[in-house]
Amino acid sequence: MRYKAMEKQQNTLINHHLSSACNSDKSIKLSDMSKLISVLSYLTLFGWILAMFLYGQQKSEFSRFHLRQSLGLIITAALLTLIPLIGWFVSIMLCLIWIFCVYQALIGNIYKLPILGDFFQKNLDFID
Template structure:
């Protein structure tokens, strides 16, 4: 991947981690150019947000502050890791679940000619 591709996709890659709407906005803005760097981070951000929402429903059923605090810290670390790799221009998968997200959302960002 060229440095120009990374620089062109960096803004959308960062947006993909900001709020639940970030990956959706980045997906539609990236739909025309299909930048590989942006697509990678859109898949990571979308996976993190979906997992956050689904696990949040389960964690919500526990009435324990240590469990809830651990949940928030775990996701804060994953989001910080993802956004820092986007800012630095690297395509690093988030720990533990990044490879799964890349496989699960593999059709996001693929060009029609592939």
């Protein structure tokens, strides 16, 4: 019983944090499936496709955010690694960003990337 009460309190805090991070008044119910979809979306293009399939079965604002951001990272990585001289350095930086984003999804945070985060959310709006 005590564990369930602690889990409920933790989910309430996470939902409050997500609500603040999204700059909205509505509370987001964060489920384990939403976290799974969000983490899977960052694990290569195949993980993103699988996450998109699962997202079709259970949609959430949290998952939608991470699906958009991870696809944006995949596209950005594909384009930037084509640059011959700095491609290797960019690959290392993107790997670190990916690890950070997976961690943020795993703990239930919505963390928008500083430079391209808004661009990804605005222009990858076909993920509904």
